[in-house]
Amino acid sequence: MCDFLKWLFFILGTLITLINIPKFVSIIFRFFNPQNNFGELIGELVGSIAIPCVFFVLFFILQNNQK
Structure with a gap:
């Protein structure tokens, strides 16, 4: 289950x-x-910027907890 959530x-x-890349460019x-x-x-x-960061932080937390 942890592997599934990590990759999800x-x-x-x-x-x-x-x-968000086109949205980010238009904001600039x-x-x-x-x-x-x-x-x-x-x-x-x-x-x-913050919304994708939340998912990447969760990914790295789950990745470090597996070791």
């Missing part, structure tokens, strides 16, 4: 990262538009 978290983290380009709300852009940027 890795696959989910990878897929979410690949899906929206920083150059002065009409956008800076706080909202920071929140979207942090969210697009």
